[in-house]
Amino acid sequence: MARITSSRLFWPVAMLVALAIIDVIVFPGFFTIQVREGALYGSVIDILRNGAPTLMIAIGMTLVIATKGIDLSVGSVCAIAGAVAAAIILGSPNPDSVATTVIAIATAVAVSLVLGVWNGVLIAVLGIQPIVATLILMTAGRGIAMLITKGQIITVSSDSFRYLGSGVIFGVPFAVVAAIITVAIAGALTRRTALGLFIESTGINPRASRMAGIRARGLLILVYVFCALCSAVAGLILTSSQTAADANNTGLFIELDAILAVVIGGTSLMGGRYSLWGTVVGALVIQTLVTTVYTVGIPPIVTMVFKAAVVTAVCLLQSPKTAEYMSAWRRRRALSAEVASS
């Protein structure tokens, strides 16, 4: 029992289970999955599909946080990627063709690559604090996205582009497949190779790892590029499912959800240790929480209060200081009990 509760995945999984139980009580058909027109339907599928963009970004964010960094610009990168793709599709003579969509996606991904390198260079080469360095792109990025969309919400009416947001593969929404692939790539790169170890060691002490022969600079840039790529794909999926590129609102506050998912998943913001599975569970917890709040009939927008409560609770539980206070309190109680009995 102690081994199970001390596992880092225990609390996030327990939260997920608790939420699922609430959902089943309030909404008995919660776990029912139906097949309609070759696609799966049900609350669980909804949670997976709506949570996929956040999950993808959270995976990128996990690696960034493992290097003791943070990326605040993910929401802006989402908006820029969506804007680039939408602008290309809008300007193309045959927007429905697959070729146009491929060019649009490839350009958006290439742009995000540049943005990732930008973040990485500011942090790894110029040595600016990550929170500040990415703040720049977070502020300016929305402006850039606005420039690309010329300040308007661009409606995307491309059949092939719509696939990203609403297509299905073997009945599974494409967004979910993309999220699974992202997790698999991140897992294979960091757990099957020594890359994960390098990331962790850079997070613990960048100077020491450089002296041990790890190319910390290149590694940091790589991590921010990966995060930007994840954000771009998420942004494309969001844009596709809204069938519109909205420079102001695409991916608004998503950086907070992503960080929240990482924190709930048990990855320490101090860097050095991370858990991809934790992040997956964390993202699911957030999305299930949102869905639960909807199902119970609380106005959707109030979820932010719940999110605040969850962040606070998780942080307080994780804080080593809490453990210290608790053990001090227990010791004092034991002592007074001893005094009383003697």
Place this chain on the structure above:
Amino acid sequence: MTLTRKGKTPMPTNVERSRWGLHSIRDAFTNPKYGPVIVTGLLLIGMFIYGMSQYRGFNDPQIVVNLLIDNAHLVVLAVGMTFVILTAGIDLSVGAVLALATMMTASLAQSGLPAGVIIPIILIATTGLGFLVGIMVHYFDIQPFIATLAAMFLARGLCYVISAKSISIDAPFFTVLGQTRLTFLGLSVTPSVIVAVVVVIIAVIVLRYTRFGRTVYAIGGSEQSAQLMGLPVARTKVLVYAISGFCSGLAGVLYTFYTLSGYALTAVGTELDAIAAVVIGGTLLTGGYGSVLGSVLGVLVLGTIQTLITFDGSLTSWWTKIFIGALLLIFIVLQKILTLRRA
């Protein structure tokens, strides 16, 4: 010497060198205490000279006062943020707390409470929220960034709990204050500007002449050293977040004079404007160096960018964000170079 952190050791004084030579100019620019503020001041002057040469009517002194009228709330926010950043912290909740204050003001005013009751309630509530954040940051060792993020979620969520729609304010106290114009030396000023100026003056005095202010700088220089010196680190750190909460609440009240309404989505992203103003004003994000007057200059720079873009007419408003981002980058790199030189 042993107490100052590495990298912030003051340069040996160049007594033997001439006091008014090139060296002193170079020292002024490369001093983390004055360098960025001087650069910001020069930037502001440069922007005004550019504006005056390009656009008619830009030389009207009322333009400067209008900057303050439009940004009185941002000045107050930036003052609170300066305190927090001086201790090497950050407060992401200020925009959301401002919005919460406008919502509370609007809904309390609607229920008929007098302004004399509403404003104290709001200031106490937002100060209390800041106080709780401070406790999380100091006593539970939660990163300021995360603790204030939670506060931000909470405040925005509570805005929607109060109402998802915009609430207008028609209580006479607010409408009168919102429309009052006072004339000073031929310039018209709103009461909000006076409140903001008073806040700035108090903040300058507190930071420069009180033990609390010196402790704030000491914590930013090195929290450990401050602790070893026996300074009240815990009390000061918690208070700094409470001050930021108070300023956000006050900024919210000022904002209601300006807009005469409360809306849950007001001031999304304002925390970034406040942080940008503080950074452009020369406060080091690593704490320990900076001033409230610098932050006011920072707010003026942001406001002037907006005014220049408005005067130009051909540039669209989203260029503002890009310019602010570019300026942030320049100033952060500048800070980096200045602190490197000192190392």
